[in-house]
Amino acid sequence: MAVEILKEKYRSKVGEVVLGATKDEGGTRSHTITIGGESALPFLHFEGEIPNRPVVAMEIWDITPEWNPCFEQYFGDVYNDPAAWAKKCVDEYGAELIQIRLKGADPDLGDASPEDCAATVKKVLEAVEVPLIVIGCGKSEKDAKIYAPIAEAAAGENLLMGVAELEDYKPVTSACMANNHNVIAQSPIDINICKQLNILISEMSPAMTSRIVIDPTVAALGYGIEYSYSIMERARNGALQGDKMLAMPMIGNAGFEAWRVKESNISEDEQPGWGEQEERGILWEATTAMAYLQSGIDLLVMRHPEALKVIKNNIEDLMKDNSY
Amino acid sequence: MIIIGERINGMFKDIAQALKDRNPEPVQEWARKQEQNGAHYLDINVGPSSTEPVEAMKWLVEVTQEASDLPLCLDSTKYDAIEEGLKICKQPAMINSVPAEMPKMERVFAMAAEHNAEVIGLAMNEEGIPKDADSRVGLAAELVATADAFGISPDMLYIDPLVLPCNVAQDHGPEVMRTLREIKLISDPAPKTTVGLSNVSQGTKNRELINRTFAVMAMANGLDSAIADADDDELMAAVAAARIILDMDIYCDSFVDVFKQRNR
Numbered sequence: 001m002a003v004e005i006l007k008e009k010y011r012s013k014v015g016e017v018v019l020g021a022t023k024d025e026g027g028t029r030s031h032t033i034t035i036g037g038e039s040a041l042p043f044l045h046f047e048g049e050i051p052n053r054p055v056v057a058m059e060i061w062d063i064t065p066e067w068n069p070c071f072e073q074y075f076g077d078v079y080n081d082p083a084a085w086a087k088k089c090v091d092e093y094g095a096e097l098i099q100i101r102l103k104g105a106d107p108d109l110g111d112a113s114p115e116d117c118a119a120t121v122k123k124v125l126e127a128v129e130v131p132l133i134v135i136g137c138g139k140s141e142k143d144a145k146i147y148a149p150i151a152e153a154a155a156g157e158n159l160l161m162g163v164a165e166l167e168d169y170k171p172v173t174s175a176c177m178a179n180n181h182n183v184i185a186q187s188p189i190d191i192n193i194c195k196q197l198n199i200l201i202s203e204m205s206p207a208m209t210s211r212i213v214i215d216p217t218v219a220a221l222g223y224g225i226e227y228s229y230s231i232m233e234r235a236r237n238g239a240l241q242g243d244k245m246l247a248m249p250m251i252g253n254a255g256f257e258a259w260r261v262k263e264s265n266i267s268e269d270e271q272p273g274w275g276e277q278e279e280r281g282i283l284w285e286a287t288t289a290m291a292y293l294q295s296g297i298d299l300l301v302m303r304h305p306e307a308l309k310v311i312k313n314n315i316e317d318l319m320k321d322n323s324y
Numbered sequence: 325m326i327i328i329g330e331r332i333n334g335m336f337k338d339i340a341q342a343l344k345d346r347n348p349e350p351v352q353e354w355a356r357k358q359e360q361n362g363a364h365y366l367d368i369n370v371g372p373s374s375t376e377p378v379e380a381m382k383w384l385v386e387v388t389q390e391a392s393d394l395p396l397c398l399d400s401t402k403y404d405a406i407e408e409g410l411k412i413c414k415q416p417a418m419i420n421s422v423p424a425e426m427p428k429m430e431r432v433f434a435m436a437a438e439h440n441a442e443v444i445g446l447a448m449n450e451e452g453i454p455k456d457a458d459s460r461v462g463l464a465a466e467l468v469a470t471a472d473a474f475g476i477s478p479d480m481l482y483i484d485p486l487v488l489p490c491n492v493a494q495d496h497g498p499e500v501m502r503t504l505r506e507i508k509l510i511s512d513p514a515p516k517t518t519v520g521l522s523n524v525s526q527g528t529k530n531r532e533l534i535n536r537t538f539a540v541m542a543m544a545n546g547l548d549s550a551i552a553d554a555d556d557d558e559l560m561a562a563v564a565a566a567r568i569i570l571d572m573d574i575y576c577d578s579f580v581d582v583f584k585q586r587n588r
Binding site: 191192193195196199200234238242243244245246 | 573574575576577578581582586
């Protein structure tokens, strides 16, 4: 007698979010990127559809960052020029999107004006044709001032902007609502706050429900990756079981997290047993990112060109049909 | 828990009057109100005094569907009225209800199969409502077996263990709870369960408190749905809270609102 293989049936699926806009759609991107839409757990092609492959963005800053010296050889010549930096990431390293972090707006790091921030974003938009993610400096008082001018300057481009947090979600959400951009809803590895924040954003405008990308906050390998994993797993299970307020695609800053831990940064001289520093860092970032692919991430933001290469290959493998 | 909104019923004066005058306003207002407050189905009952139940049912179905996209639960002892109603339902409906009696089961399951409708099966027969859980479960099993013969999967069935008012038949309470648990063991997939919630509080003081207490206790014993007053905010809040405690929904601070808005 033939064995009947039991497959999980899900009631619902993750919503899709489109990033970027072509000329016909009012923007200047050469193409758009759609994320989300899964109707099964990650890469279980035999139980549902994974209609859109996860995509990989590279992170750039508007000021010269104090990153590990190993990045010098890749970005040293463009650190002071975000437009050239973005172009290099796309043309040479294969970034599918660019995420610009406007660190220079930080009052302690140059205090760039809202107008300067908007101009920087415009320049990056002119330099590359891929969809863009724009993140504030991380100081909410200042960020509240820069979102609206950026959203206006980039009207029509269908940006992904962030970040909205529970205590401070209105400025960036309003800016996105007014100019039809998408918003990153960030919660501190907490499923209840994740859901509540999505509800609050949806209450501001029901149309924003399909413009939210969840940032569940990802930790680096060795720094709580299992907590992030379990939150993402609950969110995704909730989405597949019909919880609309968790049915959004997810973004994770794997590069940012992996490159701020000691395992990626301590030199071989200090820890001879740990092996070569750059290779170690690449592996730390790639391994972190791989774990999040398995947890359902739709959009990874990475830093090292070699780690990005590893991850793009990994995504290719995972997207091979395994249905039966 | 699936809430079947009970308010469009000719037992209520405003609906009876609306039926008499063929005035859609009160019906449609209740349809919208119940949907807004989180009902998942709308019960449609022409009431006991209707002299033309078939025509009345058709009219109620039509005007309700103009105001709400919710699926309907056609509630009548006149199966001709239900059948005519099923023909004009825009989406698969629920039939309310059939006891474990022949030939009623044959009639109802045949039309359920034809119209892809779910069915509320009552754990009673010609002899009335049993007092103990074992007899109720026995009747539930008869309903499941007969439905199966008509090609209706057990999970298209909502078994109502039948609850009596708590001031009349207090000893039925624990039996109903046990019935709810044991119904789930009858088949795989298991039948679903439902209750006419406000029956438990007929003729008592503080009906809402008794209703919602019964609702959460029954949920803990596996109750899937209830025919209830979706306009009772405290009841809906208690159901939302019970869903959190039972790990059926992921908690968030707005959990009551989210439960009410889950249809939208």
